[in-house]
Amino acid sequence: MATQRLSLERLRLILSKDELGGSDTAAIQALKGNLPEAVAKAVDARKSAADLRELADQDLARISSYFDASRTLSERRDAAQPVRADGPGRRVPLPYFNESERLAGESLSATAADRLAKDAFGRTVLARLNGKDGKPALPPVVIQDLDGGVASYDYRRRALVVDRTVMLMSVTEDAAPKDRAALSKALSSRQALVDYIARRPEAAASFAAKNDALLVHELTHAWQDRRDPVMREMARGNLPQAMLIEYEIEAWTTKNLYIHSRLKHDPRSQVNIFELEDYTNMNVSYSAWESQMRTRYSSEMPDAMDIKTVAAIQARRLAAARARATSTTEERTAKALDLLGMTRAERELRELSLAQKARHESPLTGMVAAMRAESAAALAEHYLSAALHAPNPIETSVLLRKAEDFALESGDKELLARVRARKGRSR
Amino acid sequence: MKRFLFAALLLAPAGCRREETADTELAPAKAVASGQKLITFEEKTGAFSCFAPADWKMLEADGSAGSFIQVFGPMEGPDRGKTSISVNRYPNVVDKIRTPQELWSGFKLTDKKMSALEKTTIAGREFPAFHYEAPQHPPNGWKVLYMNRVDTVMIPFEGGFFEITHSAPADSYKDTLPVFEAMVAGFQPKR
Numbered sequence: 001m002a003t004q005r006l007s008l009e010r011l012r013l014i015l016s017k018d019e020l021g022g023s024d025t026a027a028i029q030a031l032k033g034n035l036p037e038a039v040a041k042a043v044d045a046r047k048s049a050a051d052l053r054e055l056a057d058q059d060l061a062r063i064s065s066y067f068d069a070s071r072t073l074s075e076r077r078d079a080a081q082p083v084r085a086d087g088p089g090r091r092v093p094l095p096y097f098n099e100s101e102r103l104a105g106e107s108l109s110a111t112a113a114d115r116l117a118k119d120a121f122g123r124t125v126l127a128r129l130n131g132k133d134g135k136p137a138l139p140p141v142v143i144q145d146l147d148g149g150v151a152s153y154d155y156r157r158r159a160l161v162v163d164r165t166v167m168l169m170s171v172t173e174d175a176a177p178k179d180r181a182a183l184s185k186a187l188s189s190r191q192a193l194v195d196y197i198a199r200r201p202e203a204a205a206s207f208a209a210k211n212d213a214l215l216v217h218e219l220t221h222a223w224q225d226r227r228d229p230v231m232r233e234m235a236r237g238n239l240p241q242a243m244l245i246e247y248e249i250e251a252w253t254t255k256n257l258y259i260h261s262r263l264k265h266d267p268r269s270q271v272n273i274f275e276l277e278d279y280t281n282m283n284v285s286y287s288a289w290e291s292q293m294r295t296r297y298s299s300e301m302p303d304a305m306d307i308k309t310v311a312a313i314q315a316r317r318l319a320a321a322r323a324r325a326t327s328t329t330e331e332r333t334a335k336a337l338d339l340l341g342m343t344r345a346e347r348e349l350r351e352l353s354l355a356q357k358a359r360h361e362s363p364l365t366g367m368v369a370a371m372r373a374e375s376a377a378a379l380a381e382h383y384l385s386a387a388l389h390a391p392n393p394i395e396t397s398v399l400l401r402k403a404e405d406f407a408l409e410s411g412d413k414e415l416l417a418r419v420r421a422r423k424g425r426s427r
Numbered sequence: 428m429k430r431f432l433f434a435a436l437l438l439a440p441a442g443c444r445r446e447e448t449a450d451t452e453l454a455p456a457k458a459v460a461s462g463q464k465l466i467t468f469e470e471k472t473g474a475f476s477c478f479a480p481a482d483w484k485m486l487e488a489d490g491s492a493g494s495f496i497q498v499f500g501p502m503e504g505p506d507r508g509k510t511s512i513s514v515n516r517y518p519n520v521v522d523k524i525r526t527p528q529e530l531w532s533g534f535k536l537t538d539k540k541m542s543a544l545e546k547t548t549i550a551g552r553e554f555p556a557f558h559y560e561a562p563q564h565p566p567n568g569w570k571v572l573y574m575n576r577v578d579t580v581m582i583p584f585e586g587g588f589f590e591i592t593h594s595a596p597a598d599s600y601k602d603t604l605p606v607f608e609a610m611v612a613g614f615q616p617k618r
Contacts, residue, residue, distance in 0.1 A: 025482065029502050149567035248566070274569040277538060284533035285522050287515035288592065291497055294486065295511040295594060297566050298499050304566070306488065357489060368521050376536075405536055 006240050006303065007034035008056050009313045015053045028052075034302055071237070073330065076337035079236040082344065083229035096140065100191070103198035108141040108162070111201065111208040112215045121261035125216050125254065128223040139222045143167050143194055151214050153221035155231035160218045162207075164190050170207045171196065213275045216258040220251040228355070229348045238345035240313045243304045245297050246356050249290060253364060256282050260371045260378060267381035268389075283375035286368060307353045314346050377415060380406035384419055387426075396426050461605035463501065467613070470496065474516065475589065478613035480606050484508070501603065509563075510595035510603045512610055517587045527555035527581040527588055534559065547580060550612035556580045560597055576600040578607065584616040 011031050014024050032040045039055045047055075071079070096102040113136050116122030131137030139153075139160050146152060146163040154161050168187055172180045187193045197203050208215065224247050225231040233239040259279045262269040271279075282289040297304035321339055326332045380403050387399035400423045407416040459465065460478075468479035471487060472494060479485065483500030497513040517524045524530050531544040539559040547556035558578040562571040576597040582589045591614065593600070593607035 025502075029507075146567070148565060148570065150569070152567060243566075274564075280537050284537060285515075285517075285524065285530060287495065287517070287519060287522050288513075288590070291495065291511065291513035291515065291592065292561075292594070294497055294513075295499070296564065298484070298486075298511075299509045299563075300565050300572070306486065308488065365520055372521065372523075379536075409532070409536060 004034060004036055006242070006313070007031045008036070008039070009240065009316060010309075011035065011039070011052070012056050012316060015049055015056065020049055071334075073333060073337070076334055076341070079238055080337045080340040080344075083232045083348070096142070100195045100198045101142065102140075104143065104194045104204070105141040105159075107197060107201050107204040108207065109138045109160075111205040112141070112212075112219070113138055114205070115208040115212045116216065116219075116258075119258065119262050119265065121258050122212070122216070125219055125223075125258065129219060129226070138219065143190065143197070145190070151211075151218050153218045153225070155221075155225050156235045158222070158225060160215075160222065164193060166211075167197070167207060168193055170210055171203050174203065174206050210272070212262075213255050213259055213272060217251045217255040220254040221247065224250070228352050230345075230352050233341070233345035233348060236341065238341040239349060240310055240317070241303070242310050243297070243301055244310070245294060245304055245306050248297060248304070249293055250356070250359070250364065252278070252293060253282070253368060257367055257371060260375060263378040263382050264374060267378070267385040269382070271382075279375070280379065282368075283372055283379075286372070307349060307356070311346070311349050311353070314342070314349060318342050318346060376406045376410035377412050380404075380410055380412070380415055380419060384422060387422065393426070400426060460609035461602060463603075463606050465606070465609055465613075468496070470494070470514075473617055475514070475617055476613075476615045477514070478609050480512075500606075506596050506599050506602075510593070510600075512591065512593050512607050514610075514614075515590045515592075517590060525587055527583070530579075530581065530590065531555075531557050549580070549608055552612075554580045554582055554611070561594075563596070573597070578604065580607075580611050582611075582614055582616060585618075589614065589616055 011028060014020070014028055028043055032043050035043065039052070042052055042055050096105060113126055116126050126136050126138075129136055129138055139158055141160045141162060142154075142157075143162050143164050145165070146161060149163055150166050151160065151162050153159075168184065171187065171193070172184045175183050187196055197207075221231075230239060230244070234241045255275070256279045259271055259275060262271065281292070318339070321335065321342055324335055326335050383399045383403035383406065387396050387403060390396040390399055400419065403419045404416070404423065407419045410416075460480075463483075464481040465478040466481045467476060468485075469476045474494070479496075479498055480500055482502055483498040484502070485496065485498045487496045488494070495513060495515050497511055499508050499511050501507065501510065517530065524533065528544065531541070534557070535541050539561055541559045542557050544555055544557050546553050548554075556579060558576065560574050560576055563573050563575050564570065565572060574597040575594050577592060577594045578600070579590055579592045582591065591607070591611050593604060595603050
């Protein structure tokens with residue numbers, strides 16, 4: 001129902017224009033899949049803008065009153081309270097359902113911290129999540145089905161979620177080949193897998209080692225959640241619940257800064273091939289990489305939007321809340337509390353837009369520029385190191401060719417000479 | 428040398444930004460390419476103007492490397508929203524790339540199967556261009572959903588160049604290539 005509401009709000013935003021253009025009609029078509037049936041049928045029947053507005057308003061009123069009526073005054077008072085930055089903050093008494101899940105989650109959290117602490121930039125990522133006592137306060141980690149996703153940060157539970165299938169793959173590939181099928185069968189239920197991780201910290205550590213870049217990405221979202229109040233306002237219902245593309249680009253960039261740090265300090269670092277490909281793409285052209293990221297989210301995630309679009313929907317929600325009729329003291333109190341929360345959230349969204357611009361214009365851009373200047377040499381050293389340990393001559397040859405290409409790109413003559421010397425010896 | 432072919436391209440007079448003007452039913456769609464209506468678009472800082480597909484979603488904002496525009500479409504059919512055409516400028520705050528050769532050389536370092544850097548002729552003008560295929564992954568994983576065909580044309584201007592890139596599912600990229608070609612043909616760098 002939240003997705004329907006968001007889609008109706010996006011529709012209503014488009015329909016608020018005096019005249020609709022071709023792009024508006026196209027955008028309405030794109031929303032159809034998430035609209036209530038009657039509205040979707042009206043879109044198909046190419047009903048007039050006025051008819052669509054009427055239908056959308058009726059459904060919005062119905063859905064909004066569901067959300068409004070489902071919140072008690074006590075919940076509204078909580079939602080109206082200011083959101084405080086820093087620290088893990090108050091959390092609902094989820095996300096762990098049982099003791100085994102808590103142990104597994106704490107083990108994954110601890111091993112993630114151990115893994116990231118081995119690297120200088122990893123320690124920067126961890127330090128962003130320090131509690132008031134100055135010690136790391138990572139979010140809880142839960143294992144569940146993500147339907148094709150690998151991991152995500154759930155801002156409602158303020159927890160990191162790891163996909164059950166990905167975790168199971170990590171566990172079984174650590175086992176001897178002859179034992180894998182039986183182990184996979186034994187851990188086919190979520191609880192069995194959770195129990196296994198709870199009992200075996202080495203399995204958690206292995207997962208963290210293989211997926212450290214992924215963990216950096218999700219922990220960056222956890223940091224964003226503590227740094228800015230926007231996700232908490234979304235969780236409280238004071239802002240539309242969207243996936244912010246600006247946040248995603250920041251998380252992906254941070255992940256690549258971590259990979260760079262690892263490669264720079266130890267060329268022998270094992271990096272997931274897809275993550276390494278992404279790191280390479282970003283360093284070839286940051287502009288082109290950002291365009292690809294925007295396509296990746298826009299084409300596959302209906303709730304992915306930029307801050308500007310979320311702000312436009314919020315403005316309409318506020319207008320609707322202000323216009324809401326009240327006749328009892330309770331209704332007036334409810335309206336006042338809703339307006340308090342939503343107005344504050346709207347201001348925070350505006351502040352986020354300015355803050356993201358400032359962050360990108362200065363520190364993050366500076367770090368990316370520095371990484372760009374070093375990445376070719378880092379990749380050359382990495383491939384050279386990998387070539388020294390390649391299992392066969394063909395792979396050695398492929399890796400040395402890559403090393404030579406990146407060494408040429410780096411302009412480092414000494415590095416190029418070393419790579420060519422190694423190439424000569426391998427013939 | 429390559430020549431791109433158009434479908435029914437009519438040149439439009441220079442003019443308005445993409446947003447609708449009050450005195451017309453729509454920023455008038457004067458040009459058509461591959462069945463897609465085109466309007467004249469004016470970049471917000473006056474850096475360039477071009478044709479843009481009237482029925483596609485447009486993003487125009489400040490990215491980390493500078494301002495950009497990106498259009499997503501078409502908005503109907505099985506490949507809805509999977510095609511994008513982006514315009515970036517080099518060099519910029521992050522990418523100190525000054526020539527098309529440098530950009531192409533950079534892409535050659537990746538695992539993509541790159542074409543050669545060629546000269547392409549569009550509407551009587553010659554531009555450096557290249558293309559490759561790249562996998563499309565979902566936002567939260569590395570599964571390959573489908574392969575994209577990516578075509579890039581570069582327009583040199585004042586110590587740098589504009590990069591216009593068309594990215595679409597490899598099976599159907601030819602359907603929207605004329606839209607890309609029309610954007611390139613009508614592209615006017617200004618400052």
